[in-house]
Amino acid sequence: MRILIFGATGLLGKPLLREWSGDTVIGLGSRDADLRDARRVSDVTRETRPEWIVLAAAYTDVDGCESHPDLAFGVNRDGAVNVARAAKEMGARLVFLSSDYVFDGTKKTPYEAHDVRNPQSVYGRSKAEAEIRLLELMPDCCIVRTSWLFGTGGKCFPDTILKLAANRPALDVVNDQRGCPTYSVDLARALIQLCHKNARGIVHATNSGDCTWYEFAGEIVRGAGLATTVRPVSSQQMKRPAARPTYSVLSPESLRRFGIEMPSWRDALQRYLKERQG
Numbered sequence: 001m002r003i004l005i006f007g008a009t010g011l012l013g014k015p016l017l018r019e020w021s022g023d024t025v026i027g028l029g030s031r032d033a034d035l036r037d038a039r040r041v042s043d044v045t046r047e048t049r050p051e052w053i054v055l056a057a058a059y060t061d062v063d064g065c066e067s068h069p070d071l072a073f074g075v076n077r078d079g080a081v082n083v084a085r086a087a088k089e090m091g092a093r094l095v096f097l098s099s100d101y102v103f104d105g106t107k108k109t110p111y112e113a114h115d116v117r118n119p120q121s122v123y124g125r126s127k128a129e130a131e132i133r134l135l136e137l138m139p140d141c142c143i144v145r146t147s148w149l150f151g152t153g154g155k156c157f158p159d160t161i162l163k164l165a166a167n168r169p170a171l172d173v174v175n176d177q178r179g180c181p182t183y184s185v186d187l188a189r190a191l192i193q194l195c196h197k198n199a200r201g202i203v204h205a206t207n208s209g210d211c212t213w214y215e216f217a218g219e220i221v222r223g224a225g226l227a228t229t230v231r232p233v234s235s236q237q238m239k240r241p242a243a244r245p246t247y248s249v250l251s252p253e254s255l256r257r258f259g260i261e262m263p264s265w266r267d268a269l270q271r272y273l274k275e276r277q278g
């Protein structure tokens with residue numbers, strides 16, 4: 001197969017390029033094609049003639065989206081529409097990366113793929129509106145929602161915690177937001193399988209198990225053998241520009257339908273720590 005990846009320079013894009021074998025894979029960053037430039041997106045798609053497009057490119061700064069909504073909607077929604085139009089023009093299949101932030105976080109049990117969207121932030125709205133537009137344009141597209149992505153080769157929560165923990169005796173971390181950490185390598189492997197299985201529809205793909213950011217930070221610090229104390233605090237005490245869902249655990253049922261199981265986040269974290277050490 002011929003695969004075109006938008007967002008190949010990002011946290012997910014890098015392991016996607018590394019893990020994908022047996023197919024011809026072309027990876028692009030924002031310098032190769034800005035998603036907001038419909039003409040350029042269409043040209044690179046025509047030149048590369050992909051059978052599958054993986055749309056992993058996005059403006060992912062959740063707090064930055066609050067102060068730059070034009071950029072958020074321009075890249076995350078309108079840019080995604082440009083890619084979907086180019087895919088349709090070429091008869092290529094499309095997998096679009098979306099987020100747990102399309103939900104409001106008021107549920108008490110894991111979110112299923114068919115649960116109602118109710119985003120609480122600009123980033124979440126830009127992703128939710130992209131999902132709706134893409135499903136209208138290309139009913140056979142595949143939308144993969146993931147959450148709390150971490151990996152080497154980019155900014156992520158474990159990296160931030162390890163850098164802070166190296167210089168501080170104690171860290172305050174929020175303990176009232178629960179979600180599923182997801183290792184970029186494991187998500188890349190699941191995405192490759194989904195393309196090979198000709199997947200369509202909305203799929204939730206995260207590492208298995210869930211935790212709060214405080215629990216995640218504790219495991220990171222312990223896993224790295226550091227003595228830093230991690231203290232639980234509330235979201236009220238750590239105000240951020242964008243609202244985050246209190247509970248955004250994604251159910252693995254939609255992924256299981258394709259016969260795919262992802263490892264636990266604790267196992268994934270151990271592999272990340274090893275990879276980070278080099």
Ligand SMILES: NC(=O)c1ccc[n+]([C@@H]2O[C@H](COP(=O)([O-])OP(=O)(O)OC[C@H]3O[C@@H](n4cnc5c(N)ncnc54)[C@H](OP(=O)(O)O)[C@@H]3O)[C@@H](O)[C@H]2O)c1
Pocket residue numbers: 006007008009010011012013028029030031033034035036055056057058059060075079097098099100145146147148149150154
């Ligand atoms: N990170 C998370 O916790 C998380 C959680 C849920 C869902 N997701 C979704 O998962 C996907 C991958 O996220 P990630 O963490 O790998 O993102 P990332 O590390 O921030 O990388 C973003 C990628 O998008 C590209 N990009 C940004 N603006 C662009 C533009 N205007 N035109 C073309 N390309 C552009 C970047 O290219 P350059 O580097 O070349 O500028 C980079 O390759 C995204 O769709 C994201 O929304 C992420």
